[in-house]
Amino acid sequence: MxxxxxxxxxxxLFSYWEKEYDIWAPKRFHGGGRFSDTDAVRYAVVKExxxxxxxxxxxxxxxxxxxPPSETLFYYTQTHVEEAQAPxxxxxxxxxxxxxxxxxxxxxxxxxxxDPDYYYERKRDGLAFVMIGCPHTCENGFCVSMGTxxxxxxxxSIDLVDGKxxxxxxxxxxxxxxxxxxxxxxxxxxxxxxxxxxxxxxPENLTFEVGKSSMWNQYDKRCINCGRCNFVCPTCxxxxxQDLYYDANGNVGERRRVQASCMVDGYTDVAGGASYRxxxxxxxxxxxxxxxxxxxxxxxxxxxxxCGRCDDICPEYISFSNIINxxxxxxxxxxxxxxxx
Amino acid sequence: xxxxxxxxxxxxxxVTKVRGVTSSRVRVPGGLLKAExxxxxxxxxxxxxxxxxxxTARQGFEIPGIPFEKIPEVNQAxxxxxxxxxxxQTGKARGxxxxxxxxxxxxxxxxxxxxxxxxxxxxxxxxxxEKVIFPxxxxxxxxxxxxxxxxxxxxxxxIGIMGxxxxxxxxxxxxxxxxxxxxxxxxxxxxxxxxxxxxERDTYKCIGCGECINACPNLAWTRSPQKYFxxxxxxxxxKKNPRMGVDFIKWADEDSVIQIIKNTYEYTRHYINxxxxxxxxxxxxIVDRTGTEEFLRWxxxxxxxxxxxxxxxxxxxxxxxxxxxxxxGNQRYHEDGTIVTDFSV
Numbered sequence: 001m002x003x004x005x006x007x008x009x010x011x012x013l014f015s016y017w018e019k020e021y022d023i024w025a026p027k028r029f030h031g032g033g034r035f036s037d038t039d040a041v042r043y044a045v046v047k048e049x050x051x052x053x054x055x056x057x058x059x060x061x062x063x064x065x066x067x068p069p070s071e072t073l074f075y076y077t078q079t080h081v082e083e084a085q086a087p088x089x090x091x092x093x094x095x096x097x098x099x100x101x102x103x104x105x106x107x108x109x110x111x112x113x114x115d116p117d118y119y120y121e122r123k124r125d126g127l128a129f130v131m132i133g134c135p136h137t138c139e140n141g142f143c144v145s146m147g148t149x150x151x152x153x154x155x156x157s158i159d160l161v162d163g164k165x166x167x168x169x170x171x172x173x174x175x176x177x178x179x180x181x182x183x184x185x186x187x188x189x190x191x192x193x194x195x196x197x198x199x200x201x202x203p204e205n206l207t208f209e210v211g212k213s214s215m216w217n218q219y220d221k222r223c224i225n226c227g228r229c230n231f232v233c234p235t236c237x238x239x240x241x242q243d244l245y246y247d248a249n250g251n252v253g254e255r256r257r258v259q260a261s262c263m264v265d266g267y268t269d270v271a272g273g274a275s276y277r278x279x280x281x282x283x284x285x286x287x288x289x290x291x292x293x294x295x296x297x298x299x300x301x302x303x304x305x306x307c308g309r310c311d312d313i314c315p316e317y318i319s320f321s322n323i324i325n326x327x328x329x330x331x332x333x334x335x336x337x338x339x340x341x
Numbered sequence: 342x343x344x345x346x347x348x349x350x351x352x353x354x355x356v357t358k359v360r361g362v363t364s365s366r367v368r369v370p371g372g373l374l375k376a377e378x379x380x381x382x383x384x385x386x387x388x389x390x391x392x393x394x395x396x397t398a399r400q401g402f403e404i405p406g407i408p409f410e411k412i413p414e415v416n417q418a419x420x421x422x423x424x425x426x427x428x429x430q431t432g433k434a435r436g437x438x439x440x441x442x443x444x445x446x447x448x449x450x451x452x453x454x455x456x457x458x459x460x461x462x463x464x465x466x467x468x469x470x471e472k473v474i475f476p477x478x479x480x481x482x483x484x485x486x487x488x489x490x491x492x493x494x495x496x497x498x499x500i501g502i503m504g505x506x507x508x509x510x511x512x513x514x515x516x517x518x519x520x521x522x523x524x525x526x527x528x529x530x531x532x533x534x535x536x537x538x539x540x541e542r543d544t545y546k547c548i549g550c551g552e553c554i555n556a557c558p559n560l561a562w563t564r565s566p567q568k569y570f571x572x573x574x575x576x577x578x579x580k581k582n583p584r585m586g587v588d589f590i591k592w593a594d595e596d597s598v599i600q601i602i603k604n605t606y607e608y609t610r611h612y613i614n615x616x617x618x619x620x621x622x623x624x625x626x627i628v629d630r631t632g633t634e635e636f637l638r639w640x641x642x643x644x645x646x647x648x649x650x651x652x653x654x655x656x657x658x659x660x661x662x663x664x665x666x667x668x669x670g671n672q673r674y675h676e677d678g679t680i681v682t683d684f685s686v
Contacts, residue, residue: 029563032563034554034557034563035457035555036453036461036462036504036551036564036568037461040563069516070512070513227516227558228558228559240517242538244538247537256538258515258538259559260516261516261518261558264518265519266519
């Protein structure tokens with residue numbers, strides 16, 4: 001059901017939601033960027049409607065609402081374990097269609113891949129989604145190629161057009177309230193991108209054989225294994241565990257889970273001191289084939305949602321979409337080598 | 342030909358080795374100017390000079406080969422550049438050129454408009470300082486650099502201003518990747534150690550370079566809203582006792598920087614040797630005469646430093662003493678391998 005709300009009416013809606021939800025949205029942190037006098041846009045709990053960043057894509061993804069960079073799971077003493085508190089409130093998450101598609105991927109790994117993950121589930125249960133429309137393509141996104149440029153799978157959609165909030169919602173329990181704030185009924189369709197600057201095509205015949213291609217070698221030197229591409233990725237789900245004992249009392253401590261990156265040193269360390277994938281090119285191969293091959297083989301659809309954040313943030317200007325588009329050539333190179341051409 | 346060389350120099354023209362020929366010294370505060378003024382400089386060089394331009398050590402232009410009689414015309418032509426570079430022309434009418442040239446161009450590295458390491462807008466602060474100190478005949482060199490890499494070599498100037506940021510850690514955003522610790526160890530002062538999987542910053546060691554912030558993949562480290570500066574004092578080149586500036590204040594704020602600069606001018610005006618050649622004396626030599634304590638008494642007047650600021654004490658300069666042998670003799674190797682001190686030179 002569509003409505004058009006002005007700033008005041010939207011403010012009332014916002015206060016209504018706030019009673020029940022923590023509102024997570026892309027927020028601009030002035031001076032909070034990596035470099036001097038630059039801003040950062042990332043997810044945070046917003047307290048005012050105007051804190052929601054509608055223009056610039058968040059550098060870090062929605063996933064921080066369910067998979068924080070670092071999360072304490074429980075506390076332990078010599079004899080007892082105490083679970084860390086679950087979030088007190090439900091969460092209303094403002095996100096774009098690419099991130100909304102990523103929710104399905106995250107659920108796939110944490111809920112439908114064996115037993116559901118308890119700590120994920122207790123956050124996920126309280127999530128509601130507000131999809132921000134995209135009136136134009138971002139610089140590096142390739143959502144159209146990945147089929148993630150549109151979605152109906154939202155509780156509400158929102159477009160901020162000329163100071164008016166254009167809302168389309170799919171929940172009966174909000175209906176009376178929308179009418180109550182005086183928002184005007186209208187025919188509302190969220191804006192969507194129909195063409196990106198970047199297009200990708202994952203080869204139909206892609207197999208793990210492409211790992212033998214020389215295409216990965218350049219990344220041994222070019223990539224600095226910082227892991228930015230993983231940390232910003234809305235579909236990267238890996239974490240590692242940290243057990244620590246407090247300094248003042250070595251008998252008590254906590255267990256945390258912390259986002260992990262397959263590009264960063266230590267990811268493939270195993271008992272006995274061995275480590276697989278030492279070269280950055282090997283790590284790039286692993287990441288790429290997980291995103292566009294291995295996940296699909298297991299679950300039947302692509303993992304990468306084409307948000308382009310990995311390209312946006314790479315300090316070495318390595319483009320993931322460019323890697324995808326070289327896979328076909330890589331497959332051909334391997335086939336030619338095998339057939340002795 | 343009758344030319345007042347004192348006035349000529351003050352007007353930013355040079356007495357050159359060729360009689361009757363001068364060069365025009367164009368100041369560019371902060372080293373940044375609109376490209377259109379390059380065209381103007383070219384025009385002056387080709388119309389009045391010998392068609393060449395010298396890029397000066399302190400980020401100005403020197404246009405050589407100008408006959409003295411062309412000075413009024415050159416000054417007219419310079420007006421656009423003077424306006425465009427934000428030079429404080431107080432004391433001269435428009436079209437009469439620069440009012441002073443004693444204090445040198447406030448030079449600055451490229452700063453945070455371009456460089457990812459820079460901790461502040463060096464150009465803007467240089468232009469601000471220009472407005473505060475010019476016109477001025479005192480021979481003072483103020484140098485700005487964006488970060489402790491010190492590409493602009495602030496320790497060679499009387500007052501050096503080095504950008505700093507105080508790294509802020511949001512521990513909840515830390516993913517224990519170790520990038521900050523590695524960057525600090527390999528590129529800076531090794532001020533970070535891993536404590537319970539997260540970096541701990543040794544505030545005594547930290548020089549506020551921001552390497553940890555640039556290295557952090559997850560914005561766990563960010564920059565302090567407040568911009569900070571390391572102030573270095575009384576570096577100098579020259580024929581007596583060249584030396585590098587020493588640390589004066591770590592974690593100073595911009596207001597303090599400006600106030601200390603103003604105070605240093607007051608001190609210099611008060612104590613400069615009236616017989617100094619050309620009215621120029623490096624401040625360092627004046628401080629050698631009055632003692633550091635007296636200088637500090639002046640320099641810190643009305644300065645309200647932020648709580649975090651550290652004032653270094655005592656201030657000890659070292660450096661090359663060209664006339665050293667006059668006072669201490671020369672160490673000479675004797676034929677038999679012993680070392681003797683020779684006072685005969």
